[in-house]
Amino acid sequence: MKKMEFLEKIARKLLFPIFLHWYLFEEPKKIIKIWTNFLRFGMEFFSIPLLLKTLFSYWRGYQWKYTGRGLDIPKMLEIKFSNFISRILGAIIRLVIILFGFFFEGLVFILGPIILTFWFAFPIISLIILIYAFKFII
């Protein structure tokens, strides 16, 4: 009897609209929040803005200065070349990290809508899975 009362109560209070509100608005909001968290985290983890800003900086601060006396052009050119290499090396390595970062961001960017779609389409997807399941069982 008590169970019936509760069933009645649930029906009376119309839990279903509350469920719909939660399913269609509240939880998707949470999923979007998590998604943006991951997007922001990706930017910070791979330090994309910082690496872009310092793309052509010397690799690990390695730079050479001309300390000799007079005008030793070969030596000066050698130093210029070394510093150029340091910058290029820095740019290559930073670029690799930036690319990894972009790849990660891209992945997260795609995954977010996929998960959201999966969430909304869950009733249909589960129906399809159940049909397949019966096929396998039978």
Place this chain on the structure above:
Amino acid sequence: MPSNLLFDLKKSTIYDALAAEKFFVFKYSSLYKKILSIFLFLTFFSSLWFYTLGKYTPIPASEKISSKLFGVFLFCLPLYFLFWILEEFVNYLKNPTPKIKIEEALAFPEKYNLAEFLDFESFKIINLASQLAQRAKRNLNSSILLYCFLKINKSLDSVFQRALLNKEAMLKILDAYLKTFKEEGAGFSLDFQNTILDALKLAKERGKNKITPKELLLALAKNNELFKRILIDAQLKIEDLEILIWWLEELEKEWQEKKEWWNLKNLRKMGSIGKEFAAGYTITLDKFSIDLTREIQKMGLLEIIGHKEEIQQVERILARREACNDPLIVGEAGSGRRSIVLAIARKSVLGESLPEINFKRIVQLNLPSLLSQIENIEEVEATLETIFKEVISAKNVILVIDEFHNYVGGGMRPGTIDISGILTPFITSPSFQLIAITTYEGLHRNIEMHPSLLNFFEKVEVSEVTPQETLKLLQRLTLKLESTYKLLISYQAIKDIIKYCEKYLATTPFPEKALDLLEEVVVHLAQRKEKIVLPKHVAEVVKQKTQIPVGEVETKEREILLNLEKLFHERVIDQEEAIIEISAALRRARAEVTVRKGPIGTFLFLGPTGVGKTETAKALAEIYFGSEKRMIRLDMSEFQNVTDIKRLLGSREEEGLLTTPVRENPFSLVLLDEFEKAHPQILNLFLQVFDEGHLTDGLGRKVDFKNTIIICTSNAGYQLIFKAARENREWTQVKKEVIDYLIENAMFRPELLNRFDAIVLYKPLTQENLLAISELLLKRIQKQLKEREIDFVITEELKSKIVALSYTPEFGARQMQRVIQDKVANVLAEAILRGELKRGIKISIDPNTFQIIKI
């Protein structure tokens, strides 16, 4: 208080959640989910196993079984998600957001249904209480509510356990009470209504929109008389319960935050891989340093408690784009100076600090390691130069030098080096960020010798962590120690640790002393294989550490205060008014009728020499502090020049004659003899001591006088006292005259005299007093001889003779001790050594010849 509180459980939104929770689909959704997860695991792997078996063995049914199992797996998969969704939905139902604000509901409690503000757990408790009251046809009161709370709530069990409150015993008390209590009705009693309103107020104060069981319990502690009594019996106040509950809440919040791994804060804890590539290498620095950023990451980025202002100040200094961007953290060892740096490292990792600090490495230069590895000074200097260059070129390092004073201005000693010369060219660069840590002593002794270097620093003085913050630190350590040693640390014990540290261990600052003491107590208990840390265990360890009978002092104090006069008279003869006055002043001070900042008591004893002023002080030290040894005695006639302030307060060159003993033994009696003879500026120093209870010593350290009794003695105006005694005048009038005399002759300023708890006048001794004193002193010898089974008879003639020999009006009874020593003690000692006094003998002393008479 409104009598018609609107409180309808059935009309509240949360009632749906209760209904839903009881419906079997929702009720067991979590269980179904768990069962299905096991099914999913089993069917998937067994299907895979059969599939592999079919591939490599000629078992015909394998593939079929595999396919069917996979079908079951697929069948379970959407069901698993379905129950997961249902479980999440029920959780959502349990947390509906109230449609109106708490403030509004509190303003009109008769208009809004307050049951809307209950969270699911509180709702269940009140619902049960309401059913119970209905069944018994009674008003719903706070006792029924408390009974139901204890019956069904489990989430606050840890609070009860730590507070040493026995839930079962409480239930029995309540059960018995409810059986006898008869109050017919069908509404809500006033205490119930107050409980709900108080709970709502508490929720509002904590920034919540719901009443949780935590607020409900606290409101019950405020409104239920039985609960109040139980708390008093457990030596707990409502504030203590509050601390325990908010402690639990913070822990729950922490766990919840950790559980939500997708939060940006948690994700940030993983650090970054790109930032390093924008910075330079620091090979030499890495060799001789400790990476504090990594250290705090290893600690799980624990939040640092306390020193909020100091942390902000250090951040502000570091963020400046000018040469003076180096903070110099000054504080006592153990005051949490390094934790300020760790807090900055934490904020930097999480990107919560200022842009100039965020995501930088905080690295502590390990100079002792460098000096032990490289012996050649020139090589050390070259290495340091490389390190400093690396710090600038790396662009992401904030350097930390601990115990900075050891490496500046101290000259060349083994194991140290003066780095000021190497440091100066670098410190001028804004891109060189350095945090130096030092002590007040180090600052005054060494760093101030280099004003040019000091100019580049800005001082950040570290204040002692407050007892409340220390309590939070102790709570954190408590959990660690409990899991290591498998025992329970009661809240009462934690509270006592803070109390005793504040009172008896004043030399070391908070929080270190409290944390050390907690560890010591736990180890002490682990050795004894006991399982619950109680206040008595804390008292035992403090007693071992300080030799102060802690615990006994606490319990005996009341007894001592009530019997002060009697205890004094065991040592001091007559001076009835003086003793009554001292006793009354001490009782006033200790009863804490008014808020006191100063010492336990401050007294000025006025009177001629040899009337018992010092003896009273000694007696007080013994009665109150347990031993005469707990007396710090200074002859103030030695401090007649203004330059003597240095000797009193200490300086770089010498320890303070007043400040050092008080710092080391803060639980003492300070006796300042001949107080009036000190230089007026020295007397002015005591204005602050009497008022605020502390003094700053010559090295800038705060010396606490709150646990001292200060007695100043003076014989100024003794002529007036003699005259009044001869004329047998009214004593209160004499006192007034003496005080006027002191002010008129500029011996003491009125503001100083006003700050004494009592000014006590000592009368000259009469013949009877002197006889009594001689008897008291002779009795001490009698007691000693009694231990050797020698019966020493004190005759009236002997007493009179001693008084006659020792008394002079100028020196009072001061000579008496010496006369007794010469004429009696020496004679007896010689006789004992010669073997003339055998056990069981009865003797006396001839008052004329001072020869031993055998009776």
